[in-house]
Amino acid sequence: MRSLGLLWRYPVITLTVLAFALVGVLHAVDQQQVGRWIATVYVAAVVVWTLIGMVRDVLRGHVGLDILAVVAMVATLAVGEYIAALIIVLMLSGGEALEDFAGRRARRDLSALLDRSPRIAHVLHDPGDAQSDEAHDVPVDEVAVGDVLLVRPAEIVPVDGTLLTAEGEFDESSLTGESLPVSRHAGEEVLSGAINGSRAIRLRALRTGADSQYQQIVALVHQAESSHAPIVRLADRFAIPFTAVALVLAGTAWALSGDATRFAEVLVLATPCPLLIAAPVAFLGGLSRAAKSGVIMKSGAVVEQIARVRSAAFDKTGTLTQGRPELVEVRPAPGFDADEVLQLAASAEQYSSHVLAAGIRTAAEARGLPLEAAAEASETATNGVSATIRGRTVVVGKPAYVASLAPDTVRAELGTGEAAAYVAVDGRFAGALLLADAARPEAAAVVSWLRLHEVERVAMLTGDVRSTAESVAHQLGIEEVHAELLPPEKVRLAAELEPRPVLMVGDGVNDAPVLAAADIGIAMGAKGATAAGDAADVVILVDSLAKVVDAVAIGRHTLRVALTAIWIGIGLSVGLMVVAMTGLIPAVAGALVQELVDLATILYALRALSGPPSGLRPGADGTGADAVPAVAATPAPGR
Known part of the structure; x- marks a missing residue:
């Protein structure tokens, strides 16, 4: 069933392989002409479908590698190189499938935001009976304002409510960043998403589920994600210049020789396969290397963004501490x-x-x-x-x-x-x-490494009180501090930070909106902060801030490899096109030689699977950096 799902998910690859097989069988039974027509009709259909997509992209103001792929497919068909045309179709669809596969594999290890969202509430049958805890379960969306709810030990508070029990203790770390439990007394408000302590409590619903704190944070996450501008694929940026160079060379060859075949012979060597495959292979290698280091990146676009980061912001509690x-x-x-x-x-x-x-x-x-x-x-x-x-x-x-x-x-x-x-x-x-x-003993070293590696601005965005935040920031070498912030204020500040791209590191539900709003959101997910993990672009599975440095270093190495692979492909293709202008490389030989260029770029792109270390050396405690002095957390009452 899984294999059938893959075939259905990537139909162009499936159909292209079937076309190859059918053409091969027809060649074996001496029916080459039929095979030629089947391949030509199939590739022509792909060209038409690609052109439709190109028109849609152009209307949205985006021109990518599809234009070069179309030119290459038409050119190979024009000179009768239908096998080469099928290869181009396979490379085009394969590059897109590689990018999609990389993103799917990265997301598979992450928990969805709503996995933690409260779904059930215990509504008391007889709220007036203080001795009875008999309750019936209802979906959170059906809780009405005024309902009296029972929240059992260690359960998540389903909706915002007023505490009716004399006293209760709640873990609000995922909402506020406060690491210590908070005591609430009768009459005080308890927020949804907080985790109840060791005793059952009663509360009266103040708001419906949709209007409660946790759900409002979820809405902020969705809003921040939807506001993201689409990221142009790395290889797409080379499409127009490379296409223009190829057309100029092919046109010049035609004009000088007076032979239209020369135009096609040059364009056979201008297939976009090196561009289409090199970047996805490199990014897939970078994603794999990062995953082995305990860092999950959700897509190749994230790898590219994190490689270019110029500003960094950190939450405090649970992140820097x-x-x-x-x-x-x-x-x-x-x-x-x-x-x-x-x-x-x-x-x-x-x-x-x-x-x-x-x-x-x-x-x-x-x-x-x-x-x-x-x-x-x-x-x-x-x-x-x-x-x-x-x-x-x-x-x-x-x-x-x-x-x-x-x-x-x-x-x-x-x-x-x-x-x-x-x-x-x-x-x-x-x-x-x-x-x-x-x-965290590695925190100061992480901040220092970022400053030494082209990150021009480092800031702290925290909900903690200013005195504590500034004390932590001073000891870690962070000069810019924004304290006592609510989630919407964090989102606004992250949007205003310059220069960009901006990297934000945090954990917990309260950080989810700002992680989604930042250009690159990194969640410290080792302790199970599912909301932050879903909203973030990168999730650190190991409880070490040094992995932020690993993520940036891997991203930069991967981007360098991808760019170098692309330039190798472009350089070899242009050189071969210049040779083909003289007529020394026939179309058939050109198609075969171009596959060697593809192989060279792919082999080089695989270098992203390995690379130099980030530069942080493990400290005595094995956390990834030399130890730094302990600092204080948010002021809190005693037990």
């Missing part, structure tokens, strides 16, 4: 040791699913502090965790929660972007653990 909090300081209370506080807190946090818990456990393990089992443990959602360890009651959580159990709790003074987890032991305040979101 790692998107996960790390322990930066332990502040023990009098009478407690720092390692003791960290070990007890990490042991208790074994029983917590909170985002800060992982950072605390990791820090303890890094310091060689073994985690101890608890005799009993419990977690109070959004507040903290309590555990009995070595007979001692350890509580880790928000300051208010810990203070309710240890009245001597003292709030810590937080630096820019820091969050705190408070610790109490046996009813006494034991200290505070300060965490921050560290910059």
